[in-house]
Amino acid sequence: MNELFGIPLTAIMWALLVAFGACLAAVAAISLTNRTMFRVGLRNIPRRRAQSTLVVLGLMLATLIITAAFTTGDTLDYSITSGVYDNLQRTDLRIDFRGEGGGDAAPGQIYADAAVVDRLSAAFADDPDIAGFFPFLFEPLPAVNRDTRLAEPAVVLAGIDPAALARFGGLRLAGGGRPDLAALGEDEVLVSERAANRLDARPGHTLLVYAQGQPHALRVAGIVKDELASGVVGFGGPDVPGGMAARLTTVQRITAHPGQINSVSVALKGEGRETVTRSGPAAQRLEAFLDSAEGRAALGLGELRARVDTSKADGLKQAETFGNLFTTFFLVLGLFSIAAGVLLIFMIFVMLAAERRTEMGMARAIGTQRLHLVQAFTTEGMAYNLLAGAVGAALGVLTAFLLVIGGTRLVAGEELAFMTPHVTARSLVIGYCLGVVLTFVTVVISSVRVSRLNIVAAIRGLDDHRPREGRHRTRWRWVLLGLPALLVPPLGLYWLLRKGFGLPWAWIVGPTGLVLGGLLMALGKASGQLFPFSLGISLLPLAAAALAGYYRAPARLTWSAVGVFLAVYWLMPGGLHDRLFGKMDGNIEMFVLSGIMIVTGSTLLLVFNARLLTYLIAAGRPGAVRTPLLLAALAALAAVLGAALGDRGGGLGQLCYLLAVLIASLAALSLAALRFPRLVPAFKMGIAYPLANRFRTGMTIAMFSLIVFSITMMSVLNANFSALFSGEEARGGWDVTVDTNRNNPVPDLAATLRDEGTFDPGVIAEAARTTGNLGVQEARVAGNGDWQRYPVRAGDDAFFAVNQAKLDLRARGYASDREVFEAVRTQPNLALIDILAVPNNGNVGAGPDLFRLTGLTTSDKEFDPITVEVRDPVTGRQGTLTVIGVFSSKIPQRVLFGLYTNERSYATIFGPPEYRRFYLRLQPGANGEAVAKGIKAALVTRGVQARSIATDIDEQMRLGRGFNRIFQAFMGLGLFVGIAALGVIAFRSVVERRQQIGMLRALGYQRGTVALTFVLESSFVALMGILSGVVGAAILARNLFNSDAFTGTSRTGFSFFIPWGEVVAFVAIAYLCALLMTWWPSRGAARVPVAEALRYE
Structure with missing residues (x-):
């Protein structure tokens, strides 16, 4: 890849290297100016190696995610680029022909005199970029291996000029070396590896190829590598047919095209990738020559038209695009994990400071400044950071190779067999430096925060109770410095307001947040963009709460209100949001922002209100048995309500089931406390201690919640979309598609099957025909915009008369889909x-150069008829069609794609249609896959390709589910952050509470109770994060799925559901991993000697 977000990657790399150098310079300056603090920072690392290991693992995640994303992009770019070069070899440009009378003919179906090649060579003999021309005649033919009895309905037989091709490298033998093309006989053929594998062909075997129903025998002279010259037009995927290469005269004789060709390859000067830079200028000169009257006369083209195809340059551009797309996609998916990693870094240094609080207080007492503490923590953080960056970069490459690339090849099979693992040094540098810089900035910010402490309270081991900060005196020197520094707003505002006017932080953060929130809301309304509006409205309560806290407003009430506001706003249905605030547009960035804000709101509600859970643990209290009974009754009521709702309410029943599970869990907790009263102290301690440190607990809950939220959202949406788009409607009312071969036409499928005698066409209930993938037509809304590519297809009477496909949109004046078809x-x-x-919005798959309608969207139900102009860009034939219906979005493009009109209207614009595709509806009970295989076997010598639509859709859904698993696993890497956080907390809790543990043991707590307390603390934090993420994701997914703008299709007869199996599986895995991480420190806490702990200093 060369660019990301439009910025050259080399520029990004150098900018990050400069930033990385600045980070190193800052630490080097600490080493030179204050070596004591430098050594203080480093000495803590080897003290507790297990803890240091956890810190490194936590800090490495951002680097791992970033490196894995760039490695994935590099691999796709490299693999597609290599595939393009391997397939095209010296074909840098291609010239295809079009005919005045063949407007519906695709490239390769119009033939020109072979003498065109010599005339082109003479005309461009002195061209500075063009090295030469060589001809091809490509013909798809069925082939049968007479020796092995294996057959292929479509193999591309490439006619080559041995002398011309040899001048530009020739072909490559599969076993190495190059065949002697001059020695290739008239009845011999070189078979590509792809075709040889499918036909089990070996040198000396005899292949029968069929043209116009007649067999022609060819002897296999050798096996060659897959490339354009050996007949393999494209690479990757099982749909690309194999190829064979024979003498041009041989193919002309077999296909009855004597002295003709249908493609000319252009070799440019230079070797390898050097030729691509010459592609643009050479193509422009060729096109100008071919379009000119003089050029066409010189070449003797007559009524033919020629088009220059820049397939090599386009393929390389596509490789760059796909690399950028997947890098961006994985970076976006990884943002949740990166955000969780930033929280972990912050929390780690807060905990390290808490551990050394007394030491820091004593250091401050003897004259150490706050800056010195910042220097010590920065040094320690950078040491962790450099090691974590190296480990993260290495594991990022390994993750990309094993999880992303290996998993993708495992899921897609032959579709992506061409992918080759690859990573560039530039990507490694970017991943390492970006991870290190991001971590360093977080370390510095957290170091500044932890350096602020009350010296007396720190020495005594007491909590800080800071008085409300007042305004300091104005320092005009900083005011004067701050004014020009406003060019860098954060720095300028800090110097001006904080250092200059001495305002307390609350007076800066609160009003700034309110003003910024208001401005973002105004920007969102003005631009119609949801992202700035939603971000602004979310900042308002957060800023107001920060300001209220300064004036001693009740923290629980204030922050709980903020949590409720965020939860209500972000979880409200889209239709209600549109009615309240107006319709605005959003994209994938809303996925990240919504996740962060929902998690923020739920975390605030939990950390300020979870203490209410202790009221459920009421063993020994009069009437305690009522609590679990009441909760059980509420859970049963929620379950009954869910069953009653069923599929109504757009999935409300599923949310009721989720509520029932949550209440039932609380009932089980209350019942366990009632049944086992000896565990009550452990239960209460497991809840009370985490809530004693809301900051630490809140960040850990947020870490778990962010990752679980993202995984749940993807799982739920993918499951619902898979179910929505794989139903009966997705088949478009048909069961099998049959595509015929142009060299062996099939005008009447049923009659041809009866003549063959091996397949009973009685299983076919209805049959219809359309033109196939012929020609490259263009379209535009009448009188508006530029011409854009879009296929125009003709359908016979039966295609419209018996078509049962559903329509998503109908033109006004038509009461039913049947009226539209008629x-x-x-x-x-x-x-x-x-x-x-x-x-x-979010319509993935529509290229920027494809035609789009205007004046309607997928959420509309009716529209005014739209007049569309269509044309053949080669012949210039042009006409108008009026669109009065839109096929269901559930029907895949492989089944129906293009503008469909009747054969009379088509013939008026483009000439008589040539039908190449049959649509079959089968008798009830017939198996589509079996019928497709039967038709394909019966007509194999005619090159017929038959496919079961249901099987194709199932395969598409299987691939979708497989890729979803890969994306979930990639995002699941962030769970390591939460698990590492729990491990760090557990280790630190044992150290911090050593005396408390001794006191509890002295009061009668058993070892098992102490261990259980620590396990329950971790369980509480993990479960709160997991449940918060699941609930928020389920509600948001339900709202999105019920939005017409999001799904872009009708959901009639379909209701939202939660894939309980998947959700329970990854929740269980996350929870069990968290328990395993806390098991070791919990055992250590239980083994603390009582007397030794009480004497602990």
């Missing part, structure tokens, strides 16, 4: 179009 069948110039042409 109108298109019987009236001139009416058309249907697939959903890809309808604008929709």
